[in-house]
Amino acid sequence: MPRVPPFKEIIARSPLVFVIGVAGDSGSGKTTFTNAIRQIFGPDLVATITLDDYHKYDREERKRLDITPLHPDANNLAQLEMDVARLKEGYAITKPVYNHESGTFDPPVPFVSKKIIILEGLHTFFTPRLRELIDFSVFVDPDREIKYAWKRQRDTKKRGYSPAEVAEEIERREKDYEEFIAPQRCLADAVIRISASWYGKEKGQTENIYRISLLQHRMSRVIADADLTIDLNSLLLFHDRDFSIEFSTEAVACERMRALTFDGEMNYETVRKLEKSIEQQTGVHPIAIFENRKTIAATDLVQLILSWRIIHRRIFLQDRS
Known part of the structure; x- marks a missing residue:
């Protein structure tokens, strides 16, 4: 029989450029949930664009104009649409660079198209054109208290803001978040909801343990031989940690979705x-996402399942080409 190449090799040979869009508020953990895709397929096949690079104004200009980055008018979405379209066609672009430490723009840089492009930002599928260009969309939706705790920690430690500046920014952003960012939940293929663990609210800060829900629509097509097994024998015989799995149907803004929590x-x-x-599906052996780990948290498991879901979408795109 002729050798069937592994899926990673098929992607590398394919002319298709697969675009993953991840939307959510600043500091909501968008990068976390696509880390598994980056690890599975590697930097030769995956490139990431942070949409903050498409801010129209620097930090001082935003203060002077009294506009937040969450307002679409503060971002060059038309340029983003054109750049994503060119990347999807396989062309390189010259990408702007926003420097979070200085709050200003660095010189633009060359950016080469890869077989998988991940877009992460506030307005990732805000416009109809962006939604046309994106093949799989995710909205990351942590509870307000958790989101702002993460933002305070990140902006003071990594982005040079004072605690007072972060508090002021949080208050200014709330209206724009509800008007412009939150409605994208209705447009996503998957929504990731993050809340405090039932095993202790403090576990989030001390052990990075949260209650994570992956909400999706019913899948119209499935891969017949896909094995999504969780080893119940291991769970029952050897497990010494608190863990729960729940399946339900939940309301997400404008509709109801199936939630795996x-x-x-x-x-x-x-x-x-x-x-x-x-x-087995990707031909990547071994997947080293959890290498040398004795335990994995809910965040890790959702990363893995979301990766399978994205790969599933990419396989069907390949079948249609």
């Missing part, structure tokens, strides 16, 4: 079969 920690071996299934 995880909380707590699992022993790594419990989900090893799920990891092997993704290895």
Whole structure:
């Protein structure tokens, strides 16, 4: 029989450029949930664009104009649309660069198209044209208290803001978030909801343990031999951590979606079969996302399942080409 190349090799040979869009508020954890895709396929195939680079004004100009980055008028979305369209056609672009430490713009840089482009930002699928260009969309939606705790920590430690500046920015942003950012939840293929763990609110800050829901629409097509096994034998016999799994139907802004919710920690071996299934589909051996880890948290598990869902979408695009 002729050799069937692994899916990673198929992607590398394919002319298709697959665009993943991740939207959500600043500091909401957008990068976290696509880390698995970056690790599975590697930097040769995956490139990431942070939409903050498409801010229209620097920090001082925004203060003078009394406009927040969450307002679409503060961003060059038309340029973003053109750049994503060119990348999707396989062309390189010259990308702007926003420097968060100085709050100003650095010189633009060359940016080469890859087979998988990840867009992360506030307005990722805000316009109809961006939605046309994106093949799979995710909205990351942490509870308000959690989101702003993350933002305070990031902006004071990594972006040079004072605590007073962060508090003022949070207050100024709230109206624009509700008007311009939150409605994108209705446009997403998947919504990731993050709330405090039922096993202790403090576990988020001390152990990075949260209650994570992956909300999706019913899948119209499935891969017949896809194995999404969680090893219940391992869970029942060897598990010594608190962990819960729940399936429900929940309201998300304008509609209802199916929610798969995880909380707590699992022993790594419990989900090893799920990891092997993704290895088999992608041809990437081994997937080292959880290498040398004895336990994984709900955040880790949702990363893995979301990656499978994205790969699933990419496989069907390949079948249509």
